[in-house]
Amino acid sequence: MSEILLSNQVIVYLLSESILFGLLLIAFIITLEILIKWDFGSYSEQQFRLERRAYLVMTILLFVFVVKFLLLIYFVFAIDSLSLLVPGAMCAAGVISANDYGMLLLLLKLLILFFLLLWMAINRYDLQAKNYPLFRIKSWLFVSIFLVIAIETGVDFAYFGHIDTLEPVNCCSTLYGQLEGANPLPFGLNTMILLILFYLLYVAVMASALSSQRVSFMVALLLFVFIAYYSVVYFFGTYIYELPTHNCPFCMLQKEYYYVGYLVWGALFVGTYLGLISSVMEIGLKVERNRERMVALALLSIFVLLCTGFVAIYYLRNGVFL
């Protein structure tokens, strides 16, 4: 068995993920039974049993959401600690690029958290009515989430099982082949255009949200999070590290940088999640979600202020840009 699979952090992580998967499997089987037999108008023993079991599913999902959120943070910590075992890796960025499963796994985790949050928003709305009007929608959503989590669990094992501790990896400053001469930014953008897009999309997000243009808001938000990711890694991040060649999404999560990455990425992703959830519920389910949208705008504004603040502070202290 590989050295990686025997490290304490990986054992704890994989065991936790497996237990969660086991719990979700129970919830999945119950949900399938509920979907087949559910008849809210009935006062039969079977229906009452299904209603009690629906509460069990809700409890499991709430628990899974909380643990999955904490496990995402732990996952970053775990792969960061593996950088000692993987040649060439200086932080989590090197370890995550150690094989083809790494980035896929990270994307799946972000996607799952979004869908779990969406499920909770729908569930909350459903419980505010007296007759569970969204019960089938949220149950089918959970079935879909379960399938994605099943894939994620498989990718978890594939990723950690295929990290080669003998083969050197690229890390931070050479991430995405930047030093090999290739432009790492999407669509051949340069940094200036990237920044213009970053601020323009932020304005578009704010304007569409405040003028209740729901579809425009969702589209602008998706474009913004995409551009924001590259902007942080290839521009704002360098001001956090105060090093123009340090392009890493993970190092800012470390103690050396006062864990500021949790604030930066947290504000961006939680803001994006809440914004998308408010849009999905308003467009798809015709449910007003102003509060979530306003919280999303506040978080995205904090994110933009933080990013801009690092550049401004650096300039004020040093009199030059990087």
Add this chain to the structure above:
Amino acid sequence: MTENAIITIENLNKHFKSGDLLSKVLKDINLEIERGECIVLKGVSGSGKTTLLSIMGGLDRPSSGKVLVEGESISKLPDLHISHFRAQKIGMIFQHFNLFDHLTATENVMIPLIPARLSMDEVDQKVHSSLKLANISHKAESTAGRLSGGEKQRVAIARALVSDPAIILCDEPTANLDRDNSLKFIEILGQLHEMGKTIVVATHDPLFDTLSFANRVVPMEDGSLVGSISKGLQ
């Protein structure tokens, strides 16, 4: 279901499962209680009175069957709604009083009003009139732990009345009281009946056999209702 019915119970069953053992606590209960009625559920311990009362009050859910309160089915309400239902429509009085011993009588009575988010003036007014009705105003600032059994029961009555519920459910209310205090409790219950409250008392206390204002005595035996003795509307 008649037009004046405030509680309607149809084909209600409740059972508990412990391992392979299935214990049927309520068996096919059908009962209709009219607005303003006072009903005494009589039966020995273990006959299912408390379980039936808990289901009527939304504290427990049936295994099958329907419970309608003012025409609305409460047996399938989500938790959020069942809490609102209890806070608005039900006042419960328990055998063991269920007071917070370290809180004063006033504070205990105030508790059901917390979710209503009333102004302090409104809360004070409601608590004061409720304590007065239960004849326990003189102990308003005493902590519940220092009160006698009879006084505790009167605080429990005040708490049950404070949100002005239409239905008062009493579970063995005199089981921990001496005869004098039991008679005082019954006197207060009579006043509530006169005020138009619907009252359901689950008890095996013989004092309730001669209750002058009870409209019906409904005997329970082994989880079933065994007829009903109508005493005629007073």
